Amino acid sequence: MRAMPSNTPMAATPAPAAAGGRWFPAGTHITIRGLTKRFAGAAVYENFDLDIPHGRITSVFGPNGCGKSTLINMIAGILPYDGGQILFEGKEARETRIGYVFQNYREAVFPWMRAIDNIRYPLQYLKLSKGEQAERLDRLMQAFDVKLDLNRYPYQMSGGQQQMVSIMRALVVDPEVLFLDEPFSALDYEMVMFLRERLQKVLVERKVTTMLVSHDLDEAVLLADHVLLLTKRPTQVADNLLFDAPRPRTADTTVTPRFIEVKSEALAIFQREVRK
Numbered sequence: 001m002r003a004m005p006s007n008t009p010m011a012a013t014p015a016p017a018a019a020g021g022r023w024f025p026a027g028t029h030i031t032i033r034g035l036t037k038r039f040a041g042a043a044v045y046e047n048f049d050l051d052i053p054h055g056r057i058t059s060v061f062g063p064n065g066c067g068k069s070t071l072i073n074m075i076a077g078i079l080p081y082d083g084g085q086i087l088f089e090g091k092e093a094r095e096t097r098i099g100y101v102f103q104n105y106r107e108a109v110f111p112w113m114r115a116i117d118n119i120r121y122p123l124q125y126l127k128l129s130k131g132e133q134a135e136r137l138d139r140l141m142q143a144f145d146v147k148l149d150l151n152r153y154p155y156q157m158s159g160g161q162q163q164m165v166s167i168m169r170a171l172v173v174d175p176e177v178l179f180l181d182e183p184f185s186a187l188d189y190e191m192v193m194f195l196r197e198r199l200q201k202v203l204v205e206r207k208v209t210t211m212l213v214s215h216d217l218d219e220a221v222l223l224a225d226h227v228l229l230l231t232k233r234p235t236q237v238a239d240n241l242l243f244d245a246p247r248p249r250t251a252d253t254t255v256t257p258r259f260i261e262v263k264s265e266a267l268a269i270f271q272r273e274v275r276k
């Protein structure tokens, strides 16, 4: 018996919409068609298709080395690919406001800048007045309920605090699309819970299209509207499960029957794929 019906979120989408003469299904933000990527001749992706819904959190989960980081890096426009097309409502990555949170915050935050200067760094690339910049920062501080002294340098902060700075730096530009690659690995549990809660709040309020890579199935399901499950290489979509529990989702969500159902199904699919 299947725990819940699997569903492809975009399958029931009605009429396509147009942007600049290029077509994409309505409700879809990111359209990937025929994507091919090889490393030293070996295909990681071969003719890969995927639709990512607008304003939703999609978790990416799959076997180690299946190409999760490779996928989000190609979509984010920081890794070239060998074939196919990736469009954001018909536009290219460079025409889209993108935020990216790296797994390794130690290499991502600027060590010579105070926390506050790290966070506001990307604002110089937007044409905003000083007042608008200050307003952006204030809004973000409030959303994250920052208790930390932002005049500190990264070496004066814990790993969790540095990752919070790196998340705030990604959000300060008001991204249309946010990518996070295992952002909470190697942080202590209390900080992970805090960051998950704050991040979720901002993403849901601002309806940011989000792709979150996680190697932790509990986390992948907990934060997701859609859990994208990948196969081994050459990588295809194994399934795309809907998780529609109310937000905010907290540690309490992980003991609800619905969570356990979706997680069990995801685990069954994952195990089937890994054994292949």
Ligand SMILES: Nc1ncnc2c1ncn2[C@@H]1O[C@H](COP(=O)(O)OP(=O)(O)O)[C@@H](O)[C@H]1O
Pocket: 039, 040, 044, 063, 064, 065, 066, 067, 068, 069, 070, 071
């Ligand atoms: N720059 C690279 N050169 C060669 N092989 C790579 C490179 N980057 C990734 N790979 C290979 O591609 C596969 C997918 O990598 P990656 O996307 O990092 O996996 P994941 O994030 O799912 O663990 C792995 O087998 C990895 O060894």
Ligand SMILES: [Mg+2]
Pocket: 068, 069, 070
């Ligand atoms: Mg990875």
